[in-house]
Amino acid sequence: MKEYFSLLFTGAKSLLVGMGVTLRQMFKPIVTVQYPRERLDITPNFRGHTELVRDRETGTHRCISCKLCQRDCPSSCITVISEKREGVKGLTLLSYRLDFTKCSLCGICVEVCPTTALGFSGEYELAGFDPDEFRYDLLKELEGRE
Amino acid sequence: MHLNQSLPPELIRIVISVVVLIGFTFLNVLLLGYAERKISGRIMRRPGPMEVGPQGIFQLLVDGVKLVAKQFIVPSEAGTLFRIAPLLAFMPVGLSFIVIPFSNRLQVRDLDTGLVFMLAVMSLNTFAILVAGWTSNSKYSLFGAIRSVAQSVSYEIPMLLSLLSVVLMANTLSMRGIVLAQSPVWYVVVQPVAFLIYFVAGLAETNRAPFDLPEAESELTAGFHTEYSGMGFSMFFLAEYTNMFFVCSLGVVLFFGGWSGPKLPYMDYTGIIWFFLKVYILLFVMIWIRWTFPRVRFDQLLNFCWMYLIPFSLVNLLLTAVVVKL
Numbered sequence: 001m002k003e004y005f006s007l008l009f010t011g012a013k014s015l016l017v018g019m020g021v022t023l024r025q026m027f028k029p030i031v032t033v034q035y036p037r038e039r040l041d042i043t044p045n046f047r048g049h050t051e052l053v054r055d056r057e058t059g060t061h062r063c064i065s066c067k068l069c070q071r072d073c074p075s076s077c078i079t080v081i082s083e084k085r086e087g088v089k090g091l092t093l094l095s096y097r098l099d100f101t102k103c104s105l106c107g108i109c110v111e112v113c114p115t116t117a118l119g120f121s122g123e124y125e126l127a128g129f130d131p132d133e134f135r136y137d138l139l140k141e142l143e144g145r146e
Numbered sequence: 147m148h149l150n151q152s153l154p155p156e157l158i159r160i161v162i163s164v165v166v167l168i169g170f171t172f173l174n175v176l177l178l179g180y181a182e183r184k185i186s187g188r189i190m191r192r193p194g195p196m197e198v199g200p201q202g203i204f205q206l207l208v209d210g211v212k213l214v215a216k217q218f219i220v221p222s223e224a225g226t227l228f229r230i231a232p233l234l235a236f237m238p239v240g241l242s243f244i245v246i247p248f249s250n251r252l253q254v255r256d257l258d259t260g261l262v263f264m265l266a267v268m269s270l271n272t273f274a275i276l277v278a279g280w281t282s283n284s285k286y287s288l289f290g291a292i293r294s295v296a297q298s299v300s301y302e303i304p305m306l307l308s309l310l311s312v313v314l315m316a317n318t319l320s321m322r323g324i325v326l327a328q329s330p331v332w333y334v335v336v337q338p339v340a341f342l343i344y345f346v347a348g349l350a351e352t353n354r355a356p357f358d359l360p361e362a363e364s365e366l367t368a369g370f371h372t373e374y375s376g377m378g379f380s381m382f383f384l385a386e387y388t389n390m391f392f393v394c395s396l397g398v399v400l401f402f403g404g405w406s407g408p409k410l411p412y413m414d415y416t417g418i419i420w421f422f423l424k425v426y427i428l429l430f431v432m433i434w435i436r437w438t439f440p441r442v443r444f445d446q447l448l449n450f451c452w453m454y455l456i457p458f459s460l461v462n463l464l465l466t467a468v469v470v471k472l
Contacts, residue, residue, distance in 0.1 A: 019434065025188075
């Protein structure tokens with residue numbers, strides 16, 4: 001008999017405590033983000049696809065076409081195309097192709113780059129209808145990123 | 147003028163009442179559906195529907211259009227009553243409104259046995275659920291219906307017993323009479339236990355969480371209305387939300403003094419404001435409870451009814467009878 005009433009009492013008390021919790025939550029601010037209209041700042045550590053870093057002084061990329069990234073890429077998704085031009089020191093980069101459909105975002109290319117020409121972009125809205133949309137030319141992308 | 151003379155006033159009264167009440171049924175469902183989603187959102191600290199209209203207020207209208215436009219799919223071996231069950235669920239909705247006293251002079255009919263009438267009509271919903279579950283030819287539907295019937299049958303007892311103690315005090319079964327009998331103090335003050343028991347039983351009667359076993363998603367998909375689509379489903383949806391409204395309005399009439407409240411001009415009619423205010427506060431509590439408590443197990447559900455609600459309501463009834471007699 002004592003157990004019968006104590007069960008009733010503790011049960012009723014816990015129900016009221018629970019309702020108090022939900023009522024308090026109800027008047028707290030909303031924590032979800034209305035995504036297409038609101039965006040959160042992404043962390044600087046975010047690993048998007050790689051991009052060519054713009055050099056502050058020269059205003060262009062720092063790639064010397066050494067092809068270390070292409071050689072070290074475990075997914076072999078990087079193709080660097082360059083040519084030797086008259087009167088220009090070193091190789092001139094023509095195209096830096098990244099096949100992002102195969103990239104595993106390991107970041108070895110960024111680590112290995114002797115001139116720190118590569119960095120991670122903050123791009124995260126990645127959806128498309130065609131795999132070709134994810135075969136980037138990072139040089140064109142750098143020029144387009146004015 | 148001519149129209150007025152050729153038609154009996156009683157007919158005009160009936161037509162107006164039916165149109166207003168059916169209109170109100172749909173409006174109430176829109177309001178409650180929106181409130182349910184907004185409140186559940188706020189409790190989970192989400193904004194709830196936001197896309198259609200400012201703050202998403204037209205979301206339920208759009209949902210309604212979608213449901214009307216959808217095909218009504220009948221399972222291949224469903225019984226002939228499959229099409230009738232949604233109507234059976236919706237029919238009591240119109241009937242129950244007849245006896246609700248919205249205000250002193252706003253009531254379709256004040257029956258002498260109004261309370262009994264209302265309870266009888268409301269329990270027809272169980273019958274609709276049984277028919278729907280049985281004729282769907284689906285195991286989920288059948289189990290949902292079985293649970294619903296077991297639950298409704300057992301919770302009807304404490305509900306009636308708790309209401310009986312109010313009837314003993316008011317000495318009438320007419321809804322208007324019960325409201326008028328509460329003029330000095332509301333019965334919730336005199337009969338708090340009866341109110342609590344009524345409210346818990348009402349939650350179970352309307353298959354609301356935490357007693358929503360007939361529609362337990364994780365086990366039964368959607369319970370008795372698993373096989374219903376389009377308008378068939380919306381009929382059940384309408385009936386469910388209107389039943390919530392009935393449970394709360396019955397609670398207001400019996401325990402919270404119906405339309406009584408601070409004096410307003412034309413109190414005979416504007417009492418409806420107090421009535422609706424109280425009903426929607428109770429409905430808010432119902433929604434609040436739903437988004438707070440997890441679903442109970444079936445044995446817990448029946449144990450709670452037979453071990454706590456029925457003995458307590460019996461004792462309450464006995465004490466009330468003794469006090470009234472003294």
